[in-house]
Amino acid sequence: MGGPVLVYGVVFAACLLGIMSRPTGLLAVFWPANAILLGLFVRAPSLATWPGWAAALVGYVLADLSTGGEVLTTSWLTAANLFGVIVGFRIYCLLGSEHRRIGDPRSVLYLLVISTASAASGAVIGANVGPVFMDQSRWIGAVVWFTTELTHCMLILPLMLTLPGPGRLATAIESSFSRASVKKLVPVAVLGLSVLAAAGLGGPGAIAFPVPALLWCSLSYGISATVVLTLATTLFQLLFMIPEVPYAPGSQSHTLSMMSLRLGTVLLAVSPLTAATVNSLRRDTLRQLQHAANHDSLTGALVHGSFVEKAEALLSGEKRRSRGLAVMMLDIDHFKSINDQYGHAAGDEALVTVTELIRQNLRQGDLFGRLGGEEFGVVMPDVGRDQAQMAAERLRCLIRDAEVGGRKGGFRVTVSIGGAMEGPECSGSFEELLARADVSLYQAKHAGRNQTVFAAD
Numbered sequence: 416m417g418g419p420v421l422v423y424g425v426v427f428a429a430c431l432l433g434i435m436s437r438p439t440g441l442l443a444v445f446w447p448a449n450a451i452l453l454g455l456f457v458r459a460p461s462l463a464t465w466p467g468w469a470a471a472l473v474g475y476v477l478a479d480l481s482t483g484g485e486v487l488t489t490s491w492l493t494a495a496n497l498f499g500v501i502v503g504f505r506i507y508c509l510l511g512s513e514h515r516r517i518g519d520p521r522s523v524l525y526l527l528v529i530s531t532a533s534a535a536s537g538a539v540i541g542a543n544v545g546p547v548f549m550d551q552s553r554w555i556g557a558v559v560w561f562t563t564e565l566t567h568c569m570l571i572l573p574l575m576l577t578l579p580g581p582g583r584l585a586t587a588i589e590s591s592f593s594r595a596s597v598k599k600l601v602p603v604a605v606l607g608l609s610v611l612a613a614a615g616l617g618g619p620g621a622i623a624f625p626v627p628a629l630l631w632c633s634l635s636y637g638i639s640a641t642v643v644l645t646l647a648t649t650l651f652q653l654l655f656m657i658p659e660v661p662y663a664p665g666s667q668s669h670t671l672s673m674m675s676l677r678l679g680t681v682l683l684a685v686s687p688l689t690a691a692t693v694n695s696l697r698r699d700t701l702r703q704l705q706h707a708a709n710h711d712s713l714t715g716a717l718v719h720g721s722f723v724e725k726a727e728a729l730l731s732g733e734k735r736r737s738r739g740l741a742v743m744m745l746d747i748d749h750f751k752s753i754n755d756q757y758g759h760a761a762g763d764e765a766l767v768t769v770t771e772l773i774r775q776n777l778r779q780g781d782l783f784g785r786l787g788g789e790e791f792g793v794v795m796p797d798v799g800r801d802q803a804q805m806a807a808e809r810l811r812c813l814i815r816d817a818e819v820g821g822r823k824g825g826f827r828v829t830v831s832i833g834g835a836m837e838g839p840e841c842s843g844s845f846e847e848l849l850a851r852a853d854v855s856l857y858q859a860k861h862a863g864r865n866q867t868v869f870a871a872d
């Protein structure tokens with residue numbers, strides 16, 4: 416029940432907004448209802464049920480009738496509005512979900528094609544606005560309807576499809592402010608300057624002045640921020656910068672020239688939006704590649720190189736803290752015979768079990784990685800020797816008591832642990848610390864395995 420009520424409320428409010436911009440007896444200048452309804456249904460397809468469409472119809476009709484619309488005019492205007500939205504929505508249903516949130520470089524082009532199809536469909540019925548509202552031909556009526564609808568779709572749909580939900584929006588704004596710096600604000604400042612320069616200099620080419628700055632913004636910020644900046648720039652241009660055309664207002668040539676300028680202004684947004692999607696896809700791919708390069712595919716733990724790199728960074732930061740830093744090496748005992756006895760897959764399962772146990776029992780800020788084969792490394796910053804030894808023993812006992820592969824007759828594994836401390840009395844590089852932990856591990860193995868040995872300071 417809540418869905419249709421929401422749809423009705425949104426359509427009714429959007430229509431009232433449009434009607435407010437409608438001079439008496441003329442066509443509305445701003446009509447966001449169709450693009451908003453299309454965006455709502457594309458974003459939340461579960462709302463596009465029969466009751467949802469019926470609620471939209473009631474919203475259109477009641478908004479018009481309650482503000483003095485005549486039944487016949489209201490009927491064909493509503494038919495034109497709804498027909499355009501239905502066509503747009505049906506085409507969107509044919510596309511993958513990534514295009515519904517503008518997550519692919521082709522999404523903006525699809526958006527343009529769908530907006531064109533939706534606007535053209537509505538214009539077939541909406542062409543009547545020519546003779547009824549403008550004292551012009553149906554052809555001019557169709558052009559005006561088409562241009563107005565396409566403009567609104569290209570302005571409103573990107574925002575509706577990319578705006579994060581309320582929770583994510585608050586987090587995104589918070590993190591943007593926390594990461595904001597003067598350097599990061601340069602592209603948006605240049606955009607502001609180029610818009611001002613365009614407004615100041617004027618002329619037919621001025622609408623393209625902000626495009627380079629918009630492209631810079633699209634390469635510097637995420638897709639949502641680019642959509643907002645593009646929308647703000649385009650709206651500013653549409654409201655304050657459309658140049659005069661050399662035709663008498665009200666003439667056919669004047670109407671066509673104004674529509675052409677309006678369309679050209681909106682279509683300039685295609686490049687920055689496409690660049691933003693390409694850039695955000697590139698960033699996501701890089702992030703995934705970086706994660707794959709830094710983490711072991713079986714256990715998800717850091718690989719040797721990344722572990723050492725992060726440990727060295729931790730060690731250089733640690734020197735400024737009060738307590739020591741512990742480095743431990745954990746090695747599964749007789750792992751070769753586990754593989755031989757239970758099979759390689761069971762050996763892998765043992766590696767995953769040990770990884771999970773270690774990971775779950777470390778503090779936030781501790782570092783953990785797989786050094787190779789059945790050998791793991793742990794760095795605990797800001798600990799004393801006793802505390803580190805206790806933590807190592809606890810890990811050893813937890814691993815000893817856990818069962819691997821319980822479903823088809825499980826088995827147990829043990830680990831030997833070698834540790835070394837870094838502190839005021841025993842400083843050194845991470846390489847030296849790891850070498851001392853390795854010697855302790857060797858001693859633990861030599862002394863019978865399943866035990867912890869810490870190097871003397």
Ligand SMILES: Nc1nc2c(ncn2[C@@H]2O[C@H](COP(=O)(O)OP(=O)(O)OP(=O)(O)O)[C@@H](O)[C@H]2O)c(=O)[nH]1
Pocket residue numbers: 713746747748749750751752754758759760761762763766787788789860864
């Ligand atoms: N299942 C599995 N086995 C691995 C993996 N990486 C290394 N191994 C095996 O781990 C075994 C390590 O054997 P060793 O170095 O002899 O050590 P160990 O048998 O644990 O003996 P100690 O360390 O002395 O207790 C080798 O048989 C490797 O093939 C892996 O990713 N999965």
